[in-house]
Amino acid sequence: MIDRHRRGSFIMIEWRQANPRVLESWYEKSGVRGSPRRVVSTDDDILKDFFPRHLVTHLAHPAVAETDEVIKRYLLAQHLYQWLNFTKAFEVGVVCRATKLIAEQDCGIEVPSRVRMDAYKILVDESYHALYSVDAVEQIQTRSGIEALPYDFQPFLDNLDRIGADHPRHRRLVQLVQVFVFETLITGLLVDIPKDPNVVSLVRQIARDHAIDEGRHHVYFADFFGRLWGQLEPGDRQVVAALLPDLIIRSLQPATRSASSALREIGFSPAAARSIIAESYDQESVTAGIRSAAERTIGILEDYGVLDQPGAREGFAESGLLDF
Numbered sequence: 001m002i003d004r005h006r007r008g009s010f011i012m013i014e015w016r017q018a019n020p021r022v023l024e025s026w027y028e029k030s031g032v033r034g035s036p037r038r039v040v041s042t043d044d045d046i047l048k049d050f051f052p053r054h055l056v057t058h059l060a061h062p063a064v065a066e067t068d069e070v071i072k073r074y075l076l077a078q079h080l081y082q083w084l085n086f087t088k089a090f091e092v093g094v095v096c097r098a099t100k101l102i103a104e105q106d107c108g109i110e111v112p113s114r115v116r117m118d119a120y121k122i123l124v125d126e127s128y129h130a131l132y133s134v135d136a137v138e139q140i141q142t143r144s145g146i147e148a149l150p151y152d153f154q155p156f157l158d159n160l161d162r163i164g165a166d167h168p169r170h171r172r173l174v175q176l177v178q179v180f181v182f183e184t185l186i187t188g189l190l191v192d193i194p195k196d197p198n199v200v201s202l203v204r205q206i207a208r209d210h211a212i213d214e215g216r217h218h219v220y221f222a223d224f225f226g227r228l229w230g231q232l233e234p235g236d237r238q239v240v241a242a243l244l245p246d247l248i249i250r251s252l253q254p255a256t257r258s259a260s261s262a263l264r265e266i267g268f269s270p271a272a273a274r275s276i277i278a279e280s281y282d283q284e285s286v287t288a289g290i291r292s293a294a295e296r297t298i299g300i301l302e303d304y305g306v307l308d309q310p311g312a313r314e315g316f317a318e319s320g321l322l323d324f
C-alpha cells in the first residue's frame with residue numbers, strides 16, 4: 001500500500017501558514033545534507049518486524065493468521081521490499097520527472113528563479129530517497145537472508161499515465177498535477193513506521209528522515225499548484241478538475257499485485273491468493289482509506305477554487321472522495 005491514513009505532527013506543516021520559502025534552509029536541514037547513511041544494526045535488531053504488522057492488511061486474514069511465524073516474517077519482509085522498491089521507482093519515475101520540468105523551466109508557466117532552484121533541491125532529495133530505499137532493501141536482504149521477489153513498477157506507472165494518454169496535449173500538465181497530488185497526500189506510512197518500536201530500526205530511521213523532507217515538499221508543491229492553477233487557461237482548468245479524482249484514486253490503490261505474488265510464493269494457490277487479497281482489501285475500506293489520505297490534497301484544491309469548476313464537485317463525489 002502506498003500510503004495509509006493518519007496524521008503526524010511532524011509532517012503536518014499547514015501550507016497556508018507555512019512560508020513557501022521553506023526550502024531556503026535546505027542546505028542545513030535536508031536529510032541528504034545533514035543525516036548519516038542509515039545502516040542495519042549488527043545486534044539482533046534484524047529479528048524485529050520488517051514492517052508494522054497492523055499496516056499489512058492481508059496478514060490479519062484468517063488463512064494467513066494461522067500460518068507460522070516464519071511465513072509471517074517472510075510476508076512482512078516482502079511487504080517492506082515492495083514498499084521500498086515502489087518508493088524508489090516512484091521518486092525517480094514520477095516525482096523527479098515532473099520536478100525536472102519545473103527546474104528546467106519547461107513546466108509551461110512562468111516561475112521565479114527561487115522556485116526553479118528549489119525544484120533542483122527536491123530533485124536531490126528525491127534521488128536520495130530512492131538511493132536509501134534501494135540501500136535498505138540490499139542491507140535487509142543480506143542481514144535477514146530473505147530475498148526480495150522481483151518488483152515491476154511498470155503496471156502502476158502505465159495505469160497512472162493512462163490518464164494523461166487520453167489528453168496528449170496536456171501530458172506535461174498531467175505530470176505536474178500527478179506530482180502535486182502525490183506530494184500533498186498524507187504520507188501516513190512515513191508517520192506510523194517510526195512510531196512502532198517493534199520494527200527494525202533502519203526502517204524506522206529512513207521513514208522518519210523521509211517524512212521530514214516530505215513536510216517541506218508538501219509546502220512547496222501546494223504553493224506551486226497555486227501558481228500553476230492561476231496561470232491556466234479556462235479550458236485547461238476544466239481538464240485538470242475533471243481528471244483529478246481518477247488521478248488521486250489511481251495514486252492510492254493498494255499494492256495488491258506484490259502481495260499476491262508473495263502469497264503464491266509461500267504456497268497459496270492463485271485462486272486462494274486472489275480471494276485473500278479480495279477479502280483483505282474490500283472496495284469500501286480501500287475507498288475510505290483513499291478518502292482519508294487525500295483529505296489534505298482536496299482541502300488545497302478547495303482553497304484554490306478547483307472544486308468550483310463546473311461538474312468538479314460532482315466528479316469528486318462520484319468517485320467517493322467527497323459526499324454528495
Ligand SMILES: [Fe+2]
Pocket residue numbers: 091125126129210214
Ligand atoms: Fe520522497
Ligand SMILES: [Fe+2]
Pocket residue numbers: 095126183213214217
Ligand atoms: Fe517529495
